[in-house]
Amino acid sequence: MELNYYTSEDKVLLAVDCIIFGFDKHHLKILLVKRNIEPEKGKWSLIGGFLKQDENLDEAAARVLETLTGLHDIYMEQLYAYSKIDRDPGNRTISVAYFALIDVASHQFEGVQLESAQWFDLEEAPKLIFDHDQMVVKAVSRLRRRALTMPIGFELLPEKFTMRQLQTLYESILDKKLDKRNFVNKINSLDILIKLDEKDMTVARKGAYLYTFDKEKYDRKVAEDGFSFKI
Amino acid sequence: MELNYYTSEDKVLLAVDCIIFGFDKHHLKILLVKRNIEPEKGKWSLIGGFLKQDENLDEAAARVLETLTGLHDIYMEQLYAYSKIDRDPGNRTISVAYFALIDVASHQFEGVQLESAQWFDLEEAPKLIFDHDQMVVKAVSRLRRRALTMPIGFELLPEKFTMRQLQTLYESILDKKLDKRNFVNKINSLDILIKLDEKDMTVARKGAYLYTFDKEKYDRKVAEDGFSFKI
DNA sequence: GCAAAAGTGTTGTAAGTACACCCATGG
DNA sequence: CCATGGGTGTACTTACAACACTTTTGC
Numbered sequence: 001m002e003l004n005y006y007t008s009e010d011k012v013l014l015a016v017d018c019i020i021f022g023f024d025k026h027h028l029k030i031l032l033v034k035r036n037i038e039p040e041k042g043k044w045s046l047i048g049g050f051l052k053q054d055e056n057l058d059e060a061a062a063r064v065l066e067t068l069t070g071l072h073d074i075y076m077e078q079l080y081a082y083s084k085i086d087r088d089p090g091n092r093t094i095s096v097a098y099f100a101l102i103d104v105a106s107h108q109f110e111g112v113q114l115e116s117a118q119w120f121d122l123e124e125a126p127k128l129i130f131d132h133d134q135m136v137v138k139a140v141s142r143l144r145r146r147a148l149t150m151p152i153g154f155e156l157l158p159e160k161f162t163m164r165q166l167q168t169l170y171e172s173i174l175d176k177k178l179d180k181r182n183f184v185n186k187i188n189s190l191d192i193l194i195k196l197d198e199k200d201m202t203v204a205r206k207g208a209y210l211y212t213f214d215k216e217k218y219d220r221k222v223a224e225d226g227f228s229f230k231i
Numbered sequence: 232m233e234l235n236y237y238t239s240e241d242k243v244l245l246a247v248d249c250i251i252f253g254f255d256k257h258h259l260k261i262l263l264v265k266r267n268i269e270p271e272k273g274k275w276s277l278i279g280g281f282l283k284q285d286e287n288l289d290e291a292a293a294r295v296l297e298t299l300t301g302l303h304d305i306y307m308e309q310l311y312a313y314s315k316i317d318r319d320p321g322n323r324t325i326s327v328a329y330f331a332l333i334d335v336a337s338h339q340f341e342g343v344q345l346e347s348a349q350w351f352d353l354e355e356a357p358k359l360i361f362d363h364d365q366m367v368v369k370a371v372s373r374l375r376r377r378a379l380t381m382p383i384g385f386e387l388l389p390e391k392f393t394m395r396q397l398q399t400l401y402e403s404i405l406d407k408k409l410d411k412r413n414f415v416n417k418i419n420s421l422d423i424l425i426k427l428d429e430k431d432m433t434v435a436r437k438g439a440y441l442y443t444f445d446k447e448k449y450d451r452k453v454a455e456d457g458f459s460f461k462i
Numbered sequence: 463g464c465a466a467a468a469g470t471g472t473t474g475t476a477a478g479t480a481c482a483c484c485c486a487t488g489g
Numbered sequence: 490c491c492a493t494g495g496g497t498g499t500a501c502t503t504a505c506a507a508c509a510c511t512t513t514t515g516c
Contacts, residue, residue: 081288090237180496413506
């Protein structure tokens with residue numbers, strides 16, 4: 001039974017749109033779809049959907065992501081609410097943007113083949129409908145800030161990765177070259193990776209050591225000391 | 232004429248709630264109201280209102296603020312969208328929180344007297360309705376981050392202020408003591424204040440020099456060099 | 463003349479940045 | 490044996506942190 005106060009107030013359509021970042025060992029990518037409903041049918045767009053009565057925004061964003069990719073338990077974060085009156089010519093709609101981080105390689109998701117979804121290099125992405133380009137710009141900037149202060153880069157990498165992959169990822173996110181020795185020193189000084197007795201031999205004759213992120217150790221350090229991740 | 236696509240989708244009530252920060256030369260404060268509608272009538276709350284069809288969220292937040300305080304052209308920033316299903320027992324409502332910065336002293340606003348609104352020291356604020364406490368926590372953390380990286384502290388101060396007032400403001404925001412000499416050196420090295428030939432004689436026998444924020448100079452520095460404000 | 467707040471520099475320490483060579487291996 | 494990318498340490502520079510005494514003037 002619902003009480004229904006505020007009966008005289010306007011109601012609106014509330015959408016979520018997801019900026020999905022991926023990394024394919026060389027470039028930072030975003031996942032886009034060809035929109036299959038009017039208006040703007042056939043144009044490139046972020047994936048999105050409408051909030052339902054029985055879910056909160058986080059759940060709606062996760063649902064939208066899972067519907068397209070089949071993936072769940074993905075890192076997602078609310079970005080910003082977009083509310084320009086005529087932002088969607090189809091109807092007055094407010095959209096709350098979310099961004100998600102997934103590892104392109106590890107997850108062979110079916111959805112991307114089935115739907116008309118496609119990965120784009122961030123620099124080569126097409127123009128998007130509505131205010132979606134604006135959302136992407138903000139998402140990139142948020143990702144950059146997060147990557148510098150939280151260990152979220154690992155969400156974009158496979159379980160096991162080389163130092164060079166991690167560095168390339170950071171170079172993609174920050175859009176600048178980093179010094180190899182300084183980067184390794186910095187990462188090692190954080191002391192939150194496990195160096196495995198295993199090498200990736202595909203990457204060089206010599207091979208390159210594989211590492212994994214030690215989440216337990218990281219969580220312990222944060223809880224115990226006032227440890228804070230900083231690149 | 233409206234097109235009305237998406238006709239089968241659920242609509243929701245969309246509210247804005249404002250965390251209004253002030254500074255009274257000693258303490259960081261927030262402005263709260265005694266709620267005058269059901270549910271939770273009579274309890275302390277952030278000021279809020281519902282989004283109307285003919286305005287975007289920024290406009291709604293500005294309207295809500297002006298309705299209570301009579302103030303306009305106030306620094307406001309969108310914080311986060313809160314969407315827990317039963318967050319408001321009156322009805323399913325999504326709320327987008329905004330925070331605002333105003334100078335308590337310079338603005339003698341009538342609203343605060345008329346409505347049952349009241350300034351509270353941040354530490355002494357009462358428990359608030361719904362998820363408003365959670366909003367305040369996030370707003371404080373956002374304010375802290377902004378204050379360290381953008382010149383928004385001046386929004387909370389009168390046009391003319393002393394170095395000590397600026398330092399006390401930062402100490403309130405960051406909730407820690409700062410070293411007087413280091414603080415002055417840091418601020419002066421930024422080179423964005425104008426030192427006036429005028430002293431505030433109420434604050435000490437000796438008097439204290441007054442300063443103003445040189446917004447033009449700041450904007451120029453940001454545009455020309457890659458200058459970035461950092462405390 | 464003294465209480466009360468303003469004003470002012472230096473030195474040590476930690477973090478960041480720049481930089482070049484050897485190693486291991488598959489072909 | 491050589492081409493390729495992996496792996497490693499040091500010196501310099503810059504930002505941050507700690508710290509104490511003199512000045513002014515109303516009472």
